[in-house]
Amino acid sequence: MTELAALLQPDKGQPATTLALVDKAGFETWMKGQPERMRRAAEAQGFKGEGFQIAILPGERDEWSAVLGVADAGKLSPWCLAKAAESLPEGTYRLAAGGPGPAMLGWLLGQYRFDRFREKKEPKGPRILLTDAPARIADAVAEAEATILVRDLVNMPAGDLGPAELQAAVEEVAGRFNARVTVTQGAALDQNYPMIAAVGAAAVPARAPRLIELEWGDTRHPRIAIVGKGVCFDSGGLDIKPSSGMRLMKKDMGGAAHALALAGLVMGANLPVRLHLLIPAVENAVAGAAFRPGDILRSRKGVSVEIGNTDAEGRLILGDALTRAAEEKPELILDYATLTGAARVALGPDLPATFVNDEDLAAALLAAGEAVADPLWRMPLWKPYDELFSSDVADFANASDSAFAGSVTAALFLQKFVPEGTPWAHFDTFAWRPSGKPGRPKGGDALGLRAGWELLRTRYPR
Numbered sequence: 249m250t251e252l253a254a255l256l257q258p259d260k261g262q263p264a265t266t267l268a269l270v271d272k273a274g275f276e277t278w279m280k281g282q283p284e285r286m287r288r289a290a291e292a293q294g295f296k297g298e299g300f301q302i303a304i305l306p307g308e309r310d311e312w313s314a315v316l317g318v319a320d321a322g323k324l325s326p327w328c329l330a331k332a333a334e335s336l337p338e339g340t341y342r343l344a345a346g347g348p349g350p351a352m353l354g355w356l357l358g359q360y361r362f363d364r365f366r367e368k369k370e371p372k373g374p375r376i377l378l379t380d381a382p383a384r385i386a387d388a389v390a391e392a393e394a395t396i397l398v399r400d401l402v403n404m405p406a407g408d409l410g411p412a413e414l415q416a417a418v419e420e421v422a423g424r425f426n427a428r429v430t431v432t433q434g435a436a437l438d439q440n441y442p443m444i445a446a447v448g449a450a451a452v453p454a455r456a457p458r459l460i461e462l463e464w465g466d467t468r469h470p471r472i473a474i475v476g477k478g479v480c481f482d483s484g485g486l487d488i489k490p491s492s493g494m495r496l497m498k499k500d501m502g503g504a505a506h507a508l509a510l511a512g513l514v515m516g517a518n519l520p521v522r523l524h525l526l527i528p529a530v531e532n533a534v535a536g537a538a539f540r541p542g543d544i545l546r547s548r549k550g551v552s553v554e555i556g557n558t559d560a561e562g563r564l565i566l567g568d569a570l571t572r573a574a575e576e577k578p579e580l581i582l583d584y585a586t587l588t589g590a591a592r593v594a595l596g597p598d599l600p601a602t603f604v605n606d607e608d609l610a611a612a613l614l615a616a617g618e619a620v621a622d623p624l625w626r627m628p629l630w631k632p633y634d635e636l637f638s639s640d641v642a643d644f645a646n647a648s649d650s651a652f653a654g655s656v657t658a659a660l661f662l663q664k665f666v667p668e669g670t671p672w673a674h675f676d677t678f679a680w681r682p683s684g685k686p687g688r689p690k691g692g693d694a695l696g697l698r699a700g701w702e703l704l705r706t707r708y709p710r
Contacts, residue, residue, distance in 0.1 A: 252389045256377055256389065257376055257378055258379065258385075259379055262340065264378055265314065266314075266342060266343075268314070271319060274321055278315075303315050316331075324350055326350045326354050327354040327621075330686035330687025330688075333359050334358040341375065341378065357688070358375075360689065362400065401505040402501070409501070411456065414501060415458060421515075424515075431458050433458035437458060440548060441569075444568045447561045450485070451530065451533045458529050459569065462525035464515050469520045472522070474511055476504035476585070477587065478501045479497075479500040482562075483534050485538055487557050488559075502679025503583070503584040505694075507525060510704075518710060519710060528566065532559075541555055549571040553642055563662055574667050580707075581670060582675070583672075599624065600677040602626050602696070603676070606671040608671075609671045610673075616699045616702035627656060627659070636648035
């Protein structure tokens with residue numbers, strides 16, 4: 249049993265502290281039904297049935313229970329129990345009525361801490377939740393473990409997570425499922441993936457660029473490709489970022505973290521697919537070997553790209569990776585990338601800008617995100633903006649001189665490397681929470697991961 253699995257256990261009538269769930273609509277009715285001592289305790293703690301409120305209620309002797317405020321007691325969200333999991337004492341709990349359902353995820357993630365670099369770690373005892381649906385425990389644990397993988401990788405300082413360490417993370421996941429990992433680097437990378445090689449050329453040898461590929465599954469099953477941007481640190485290159493813009497660039501491999509976590513979910517559930525995971529892993533550094541504004545790069549696809557800005561590097565490495573993915577003729581391609589600040593300006597941190605070239609796939613993705621409370625927002629692949637990539641000396645440029653529609657133009661650049669007729673979705677995700685919420689602390693986070701997973705497990709049922 250994993251550490252997370254121990255936090256969810258089947259309800260067999262064992263001793264447990266009771267948690268009542270109350271929303272604002274039912275608050276008055278609930279209050280009227282309580283003994284006077286409980287009403288007084290709830291009033292003293294300012295409990296009004298509002299979301300994430302907690303009040304401790306006295307029992308007959310030494311026992312106690314708690315009442316939790318939720319948005320809708322009739323339809324639990326994944327996060328409605330997260331605050332309780334964060335703050336209640338160590339112990340075993342059960343809901344007063346019904347089962348936790350999707351709230352099991354928040355119960356698990358509410359107990360997440362990234363404290364490996366702290367000398368004094370926050371003490372935490374396990375908060376165990378009993379459930380009347382033990383068959384759902386495995387799925388909740390798998391989704392929580394995938395989310396934690398994303399958080400841990402994104403939170404890791406860039407000095408401790410370069411391309412080699414990202415490769416090791418892929419190999420660790422692959423080892424659990426007997427998947428095959430292939431790594432291309434050095435002269436082979438220069439020859440076969442010239443844009444990946446160019447972006448990572450300025451890094452020191454220990455952080456040399458590479459393309460990491462994982463393959464798994466029965467060759468008789470439909471092939472799918474998952475691609476993730478793995479820029480382990482982005483200085484901006486010679487078009488160097490200001491210090492404020494560089495501060496969070498340890499998270500620029502967040503797309504790779506999402507892709508790896510999604511691949512782990514696919515393999516863990518043994519979906520009937522032939523999986524191809526591709527992670528171009530680089531550091532965009534500043535040194536004499538750095539690629540320059542005005543350089544013309546040849547791509548794996550054969551088209552030439554003029555460099556208008558070395559800080560628009562993620563699309564370059566993804567272009568080579570998407571070309572490689574397309575060579576195997578997958579029936580579906582998903583890519584995750586922390587690609588543009590423009591997506592955050594437009595949509596903020598919570599909504600991944602989602603670009604899809606197929607209407608059926610777009611509808612399925614949006615429905616999947618809504619079903620699991622992992623929202624997406626579709627953005628347009630507006631073809632007239634292709635003209636913004638025009639170049640006098642190459643087939644096209646990697647960046648526009650215009651400040652308009654930055655996330656759209658970045659997605660249009662990627663689309664140039666996806667064969668027409670191949671369903672493809674691109675998630676421009678932030679992979680970061682600038683402020684904390686219950687179950688979702690400040691720092692690295694999975695945004696769009698569970699939506700992608702819901703799509704795949706619905707499209708390819710076991």
